[in-house]
Amino acid sequence: MSDAQTDARRIAQDERDRARFEEEALELSDQVYRVARRLVSSREEAEDLVQETYARAFRSWRSYTPGTNLRAWFFRILTNLNIDRGRRVQRTPDLQPIEEGDYYLYNRLEQDGGVDDEEQVVERLSQDTIVQALSAVPHNFRDVLVLVDIGDFSYQDAAQILDVPIGTVMSRLHRGRRILKKELAESTVNGGES
């Protein structure tokens, strides 16, 4: 085989690899948007963030190792861009203890109006209340919460995406969920007056 033929084959293979990568990446777009939408505050910002993520991923596709976790690789670009673009103010995590435990929201709802069916009581929470409560969770905690609870990532994947130790993921998740439940309780119980 001549050098020209070898080059032509290599280029053709490269094209196929890239096309396959781009197809697989586009299949993730619904998940990428869903997570992006909860990381930033507006739909426009989420759309910009998703487009930038895809533009960067398509440019740097060679740095992805086929057979490894494409979702995690992709979401790492997304979260890094979100930080880089200064859409968020990096804050030192709030280390004040939260007194409310994990049963806090249930206990408050139970006190407020009783709980006949614990699987239906969540319906007392409106969609707007949930979206607002999520956006009230500070960014450091919300990033982890959104990746695990909405993006369905494991602790290990979330740690890889955010480049933090797994213990940090666990503690931020723990705290983020408690903050979320506290926000939900405050905006729901007693008509939000408490």
Place this chain on the structure above:
Amino acid sequence: MIDPCAKCEEVLQPYLDRELTDAERAEAEAHLDDCSYCRKRYRFEESLRRYVRDAAAEQMPPELKAKLAALRTPLV
């Protein structure tokens, strides 16, 4: 001795995240079988997770999908 309900509350999140070891999960489940107080709260929490996920989900605008497809590298 640690209050078993307090212990159960402590492992609620990793339990629902399926991040407990087999032994830890078995211990939590044994307590949940016996304790309706914790069982109700676990059921609630499980529903809350699903509810939050559904409430937070927002459909991607179709125009955005088209824009992303347009970012693909043109075939040579």
